[in-house]
Amino acid sequence: MLRTSFVRTARTLPTRYTRVALAVQRPAISAAVRWNSNQAPASGKSPKTPEELAKKAAYEKHNDLQRDWDAKVLSYEELLPKTQSPTPSTWLIDVREPDETAQGMIPSAVNIPLSVLANSLALPATTFKEQFGFEKPKRSQEVVFYCRSGKRSTTASDVAKRNGYTNILNYTGSWLDWTEKQSSKPSA
Structure with a gap:
């Protein structure tokens, strides 16, 4: 009996100490794995086929577009003068669908639905x-x-940028903001 308990104790001692040692080292091991997983692959292999090069170029162009996003957001107060005295050098484009424009449009705007804009x-x-x-x-x-609430106009700004347009403005308040401000404006 004494012999059996001694063998059982001898078997569990290294296991207990091993578990404790691993538990102490586990955060360090996890940090090393996380640190290494953020590193670039060490193979140093660069894409060789034209397809891989094209994919890489498209990916980099997409990232550049996201990095240098510069569509200025307009407020109601900034847009109002553009509608009161429109100029040929400024385009106000409503990207709502034609059935939505039946509710009305901002003066001097033209309609090009987002679904066909690109x-x-x-x-x-x-x-x-x-x-x-x-x-x-x-x-x-x-x-x-x-647009109606500013989401589609943001997408339209992105579409225009991807099509080479450089002077893009986004009225994010859109139709809802316009009608609210126009209805609260005192009539003259």
Whole structure:
């Protein structure tokens, strides 16, 4: 009996100490694994095929677009003068669907639904004019996007940037903000 208990104790002692030692070292091991997992692969292999190079270039372009996002956000007070005295160099584009524009539009705005915006901005100027009935905005002209609540106009700003437009403004208050401010404005 004494012999059996001695053997059992001898078997469990190293296991207990091993568990304690591992428990003490576990945070250090976890930190090392996390640190190493954030490092670049050590293989040093660079993409060689044209497909891999194209994927890498597209990925880098996407990251550059995200890094240098610079669409200025307009407030109601900044947009109001643009609607009261529109200029040919500024475009106010409503990206809501045509059935939504039946509620009304901001004065001097034109409608290009978000669902067709990307394809429309890629059209030649003559085809664009035939399809929409007005001139296509030039890539350097000021373009202001709005929608119902500001989400689609943000997407439209991104689409315009990807199509080469450089002077992009986003009225994030959009139609809801416009109607609220117009209804609370004292009538003259």
